[in-house]
Amino acid sequence: MQLIETPHLNLDYSFQGLTDEQLEAYAKKRLPKNFDQLKQQLIKGEFKNASEQRPVTHTLCRSIHSVIRAGNGKNRFTEIVRTLRSGKWLGATGKPIKDVVNIGVGGSDLGPMMGSFALKEFADDASLHNLKVHFVSSMDGGQLYAVLPIVDPETTLFIIASKSFGTPDTLANVDTVMEWAQLTIPHEQWLQHHVIGVSANNQAMTDFGIPAKNQLSFADSVGGRYSLWSAIGLPIALTIGSHQFGRMLDGAQQMDEHFNRQPLKQNIPLMMALIGVYNREERNINNLAILPYDGRLRNLPNYLQQLDMESNGKQSSYDNKAISYATAPIIWGGFGPNGQHAFFQHLHQGYDMFTADFIAILHRDAPGFDFSVQQSLREQQRLAVANCLAHRRLMWQGSQKSQDPRNNYPGAKPSNLIFLDELNPSSLGALIAAYEHKVFTQGVIWGLNSFDQPGVELGKKVAAEIHEAIDHMDTAQQPSQSFDPSTDHIIKRM
Structure with a gap:
């Protein structure tokens, strides 16, 4: 058995088919000679994001010195969390806030949503936990269409979360919300009592009209997909409280130390x-399936998809030279027990190769239920773990005992088993930090800048041009410019 254990997180890589000697030799071959120095730079917040000319500082957000962690009564983050969770934040008409809607996209949505859903049973004071937290990200308004009918403008607060405070997807949702809210509350009062801004751009929040007391900022050197440790994590803290949010930061910081100090x-x-x-x-496997066997982690594959693919899905080097070799794999996956009834057929007997991270939670306390229900939920956890172990084993070892091709399992699909003794804020923090450091290390090996994302910028520019052409059709018979026959046809149809 090949196993690495830590207080919060454990890795079993026995089903990779690689000896420790092979891996040590591979490390000597692929890790740059200055890797320890680069690793320490990352932990200290000194690693350089070369293309954007700024340091990479997300690890500092989980430091004891972080402004989020300040324990005094003047800390705005902590005060906002305490006021909202205690029911003392009043809307414009004097009613306490009951619902919070986080409007963001990408890192301003995926991390907060994943963490809030995973940890909601760990609220540090159930008597204060009377908020319902919702998430809206889709630019088409589909999520707003579902949320707005079930919330009251007088008792709903909106978090506008955007690093730049200029993301078109986010601002489109905000425009619709303003139209909805002003039917009940005057705009200035709505901004005073029903909006919190979270951004690295304080001036843009001020220009929008958000009062300074309702602004939370974080450093421009914190990348969006690495930002749940910062003020962007406000929805998580509103769900579980500042103390438990601090435990999540502690778990991540402990993983920072583990990554920085431990040998291979x-x-x-x-x-x-x-x-x-x-x-x-070496195996030419171009995809990695993330398979969590705990419903609380059902949003983890989407979160890790952005973390990995936006960081390392590139064809240019750290110093902006063209490269011709493969880098990040395609990250996909889903909630394991549901996947067994969907795509596992292909994993077991399809022709395509893949590698997988199975993620299991061994124990669950199930607080808040009677003893008999807790026992039943614990038994369900055992059932989930048993299925996780069974499918992982079969995907590696296979089964060719039957002459019937329908019962032939080829096996030889390599996988990791990442397991936590229990899911809690500390262990989730350690899990996410471990994946962050994995992505960083792979970026260093492939010679990439893992902290920019130029690949989406051209798409945004072309989208703006097409949007302008669509709008132009409202006042003219022809679009403002031509693109291609297919695109032009759709514009005219609109």
């Missing part, structure tokens, strides 16, 4: 990174 055979993120590079380069 005891280092979970480093081992995950090297195995991933080996599978990509």
Whole structure:
């Protein structure tokens, strides 16, 4: 058995088919000689994002020195959390806020949504936990269409979360919300009592009309997909309280120390990174399935998809030279027990190769229920773990005992088992930080800048041009410019 254990997180890589000696030799071959120095720079917030000319500082957000962690009564983040969770934040008509809607996209949505859903049973004071937190990200308004009918403008607060405070997707949702709210509350009062801004751009929040007391900021050097540790994590803190949010930061910081200090055979993120590079380069496997076997982690695959693919899905080097070799794999997956009744058929007997991270939670206390219900829920947890272990084992070992092709399982699909003794704020923080450091290490090995995302910028520019052409059709018979026959046809149809 090949196992690395830590207080919050454990990695079993026995089903990768690689010896520790092979992995150590591969590390010597692929890790740059200055890797320890680069790793320490990351932990200290000194690693450079070369293309954007700024340091990378998300690890500092979980430091004891972070403004989010300040324990005094003057800390705005803590005060906002305490006021909202105690029911003392009043709307414009004097009614307490009951619902909070986070409007964001990408890192301003995926991390807060994943963390809030995973940890909602860990609220530090159930008597204060009377808020319902909702998430809206889709630019088409589909999520707003579902949320607005079930909330009251007099008792709903909106978090506008955007690093730049200029993201078109987010502002489109905000425009619709303003139209909805002003039917009940005058705009200035709505801004005073029903809006919190979270951004790295304080001036843009001020220009929008958000009062300074309702603004939370974070450093421009914190990347969006790495920002749940910062003020962007406000929905998580509103769900579980500031103390439990601090425990999540503590778990991440402990993983920082583990990554920084432990040698390869005891280092979970480093081992995950090297195995991933080996599978990509030596086995030519171009995809990684994330398979959590706990419903609380059902949003984890989407979160890790952005973390990994937006960081390392690139064809240019750290110093902006063209590269011609494969980098990040395609990240996909889903909630394991549901996947067994959907895509696992292909995993077991399809022709395509893949590698997988199975994620299991071994124990669950199930607080808030009677003893008999707790026992039943614990038994369900055992059932989930049993299925996780069974499918992982079968995907690796296979089964060719039957002459019937329908019962032939080829096996030889490599996977990790990442398991937590229990899911709580500390262990979730450690889990997410481990994946962050895996992505960083792979980016260093492939010579990438993992902290920019130029690939989406051109799409935004072209989208703006097409949007302008669609709007132009409202006042003219022809669009403002031509694109291609297919695109032009759709514009005219609109």
